[in-house]
Amino acid sequence: NAGVTQTPKFQVLKTGQSMTLQCAQDMNHEYMSWYRQDPGMGLRLIHYSVGAGITDQGEVPNGYNVSRSTTEDFPLRLLSAAPSQTSVYFCASSLSRGLVYEQYFGPGTRLTVT
Amino acid sequence: GENVEQHPSTLSVQEGDSAVIKCTYSDSASNYFPWYKQELGKGPQLIIDIRSNVGEKKDQRIAVTLNKTAKHFSLHITETQPEDSAVYFCAASIVYGNEKLTFGTGTRLTIIP
Numbered sequence: 001n002a003g004v005t006q007t008p009k010f011q012v013l014k015t016g017q018s019m020t021l022q023c024a025q026d027m028n029h030e031y032m033s034w035y036r037q038d039p040g041m042g043l044r045l046i047h048y049s050v051g052a053g054i055t056d057q058g059e060v061p062n063g064y065n066v067s068r069s070t071t072e073d074f075p076l077r078l079l080s081a082a083p084s085q086t087s088v089y090f091c092a093s094s095l096s097r098g099l100v101y102e103q104y105f106g107p108g109t110r111l112t113v114t
Numbered sequence: 115g116e117n118v119e120q121h122p123s124t125l126s127v128q129e130g131d132s133a134v135i136k137c138t139y140s141d142s143a144s145n146y147f148p149w150y151k152q153e154l155g156k157g158p159q160l161i162i163d164i165r166s167n168v169g170e171k172k173d174q175r176i177a178v179t180l181n182k183t184a185k186h187f188s189l190h191i192t193e194t195q196p197e198d199s200a201v202y203f204c205a206a207s208i209v210y211g212n213e214k215l216t217f218g219t220g221t222r223l224t225i226i227p
Contacts, residue, residue, distance in 0.1 A: 036135045
């Protein structure tokens with residue numbers, strides 16, 4: 001298993017540009033999430049999905065869109081990048097089966113918006 | 115919503131000594147409390163977790179304790195080693211609810227050789 005993969009690893013955008021951060025998992029997990037990590041603020045939930053076709057907002061959803069057309073993929077879209085979106089983005093997938101609940105994180109995408 | 119506070123933000127201990135990181139949570143409905151270790155340039159990795167029906171859990175040198183009444187939980191690392199140096203995050207969520215994790219702000223642990 002590759003686990004959770006994210007592309008790209010690094011990205012520089014100009015203000016107003018759009019892009020999609022890719023996330024894929026091969027563990028057949030139902031739950032997938034996007035977090036952003038900023039210095040001194042831990043990880044904050046952007047959007048999450050409890051299954052294909054179902055998404056919901058997290059703590060900081062403004063400026064981001066998501067969709068979940070398959071179990072494996074959960075892309076995060078920035079429609080018009082702003083400097084405030086400079087951050088490290090982590091995708092995660094969760095196994096929730098009976099008494100087992102674990103969340104696996106990808107390696108992250110470091111985004112800089114100038 | 116849930117609020118998780120984590121202390122201290124930085125911690126330095128001599129190799130071989132113990133390290134303790136503490137977290138408090140606000141939502142009494144939370145029932146799942148994982149701890150993650152994040153090494154430089156990598157994503158967080160689950161190291162231990164505890165559910166609200168258990169007061170303590172151990173895994174070799176790592177242990178987590180939970181006090182539901184006081185709404186706080188702690189990570190204990192004994193016999194620390196240089197490879198324990200990392201940033202540690204606590205989190206809380208409601209399993210079988212919305213499955214959303216709320217994270218603490220992290221503790222940078224440095225092991226001094």
